[in-house]
Amino acid sequence: MGKRNWCNTMSEDQFVPFHTTDLTGKRVLVLAPHPDDETIGCGGSMALHIAAGDPVKVVFLTNGAKGDMTGRFERQFYLSLRQEEARKACDCLGRMELEFWPYEDRELGVSPGVQERIGETLKTYAPDLVYVPSPLEFHPDHRAASAFLCGAVQLYDRSCDIAFCEISQPLRVNRLVDITSVLKQKTRALRIYRSQLDERPYDEVAIALNRFRSMTLPEGVTHAEGFSLWSVDKLRQAAYIGCSLLTGRFCQDFL
Numbered sequence: 063m064g065k066r067n068w069c070n071t072m073s074e075d076q077f078v079p080f081h082t083t084d085l086t087g088k089r090v091l092v093l094a095p096h097p098d099d100e101t102i103g104c105g106g107s108m109a110l111h112i113a114a115g116d117p118v119k120v121v122f123l124t125n126g127a128k129g130d131m132t133g134r135f136e137r138q139f140y141l142s143l144r145q146e147e148a149r150k151a152c153d154c155l156g157r158m159e160l161e162f163w164p165y166e167d168r169e170l171g172v173s174p175g176v177q178e179r180i181g182e183t184l185k186t187y188a189p190d191l192v193y194v195p196s197p198l199e200f201h202p203d204h205r206a207a208s209a210f211l212c213g214a215v216q217l218y219d220r221s222c223d224i225a226f227c228e229i230s231q232p233l234r235v236n237r238l239v240d241i242t243s244v245l246k247q248k249t250r251a252l253r254i255y256r257s258q259l260d261e262r263p264y265d266e267v268a269i270a271l272n273r274f275r276s277m278t279l280p281e282g283v284t285h286a287e288g289f290s291l292w293s294v295d296k297l298r299q300a301a302y303i304g305c306s307l308l309t310g311r312f313c314q315d316f317l
Contacts, residue, residue, distance in 0.1 A: 080278045082240040082286065085225070086114035088190035091183070093211060095170060095195060095203035096126040097148035098255040102268045103227030104193045105155055105248040106241025106287050112156030113244070119159040119187055122148060123176070123207055128167035131261055140257070147255050154251035155244075171206035181214035189222055196226035196233045196290060204229060215294045224297060225289040228271060235288035238275055242284045245272070 074080070090111050094100035100108065100120050111118050126144040127137060135143065145162055152158055165173045184192075194211045195204035208226065215224065226233065241248060252265035259265060272285040279286060 074278075078235065078278050079238045081238075082279060082283060083237045083291075085191060085237070085239055085291075086111050086116055088116055088223075089188065090116055090118045091187055091189035091192045092118065092120040093123060093180070093192065093194040093207050094120055095123045095201070095207045096129065096167065097122055097144045098151070098252070098258050098264065099195065099204070099227075099229050100148075100193075101151050101155070101248065101251045101255070102264060103195060103229045104225070104287060104289075105151075105251050106244050106272070106285070107193070107225075107239050107289075108152075108158070109155040109244040109247045110239070110241065112158060117159075118156070119161065119189075120148075120152060121161045121163060121183060123163050124165045124167045124170055124203055125162075126167050129258055129261065135257075143257055147257060151251040151254040154247055154254065168203060170203040171209075176206070177210040177213045180210050181217055184214060184218050184220075184222075188220060191223050191225060193225045193227055193289075195229050196231065198233050199229060199231045201230055212297055215297055218294060220294075222294055224292045224294065226292070228288055232271065233288070233290055235275070235290055237289045237291045238279060238286045239289070240279070240283045240285075241272060241287050242276075242282070245269075245285050248272075 085107060092100050092104060092108065108118055125141050127141060129144065130140050149160065152160060165176060170176060192211065195208050197205055197208040199205050211224065249265065249269060252268060253259065255264070269285070272287060275286040275288045276283050
């Protein structure tokens with residue numbers, strides 16, 4: 063008899079959570095490659111953190127200049143518009159600290175000094191929990207943000223957790239956060255990003271994914287945000303950071 067396939071011997075709850083997790087009670091840092099990524103990926107969780115009294119800081123890593131795919135706007139006006147939308151959207155979610163970095167949209171991965179700046183932010187802000195796009199995202203800035211954070215934590219001497227978010231690509235999640243109570247806040251925040259919604263219906267797509275994530279959860283949970291949550295200690299144990307981080311046997315061993 064041949065070896066049993068490890069995948070066939072796993073129970074259902076090893077593939078997806080059947081319960082929600084409360085991630086509040088932590089000092090939170092959100093790394094958003096562009097204005098709106100924070101709300102799409104973890105806006106409901108941000109609102110829950112703030113309602114619980116948790117300090118939340120959002121760092122927007124790029125200026126979002128390439129979001130104007132039709133070229134309707136003058137560049138400087140558009141950059142100001144994206145910052146204004148970000149401030150108003152985050153106000154919908156609650157009081158938090160915002161920081162806007164000047165790196166060029168779609169050039170984050172080749173911009174010098176980003177990983178070092180993220181590392182310095184980790185040291186000075188000292189978060190307990192960091193939200194960042196997953197390395198499975200298809201947008202290059204999303205993947206770069208994930209890679210830079212994973213590199214920065216190798217030199218970080220504190221313990222914290224990293225919550226990889228779903229923004230433009232679903233992933234294999236190990237935590238589900240019930241956002242039913244703050245769904246209206248997240249929806250309002252998403253709709254403030256009018257410049258982006260004129261390009262694509264990001265609000266509808268994000269809320270649809272949150273609805274889908276409630277499939278394995280108890281009655282009464284209508285929407286949830288999914289994350290792949292890792293401790294920095296587990297990330298340091300990883301042989302490499304890449305697609306295998308969130309899929310396959312590596313996930314079975316480390317999550």
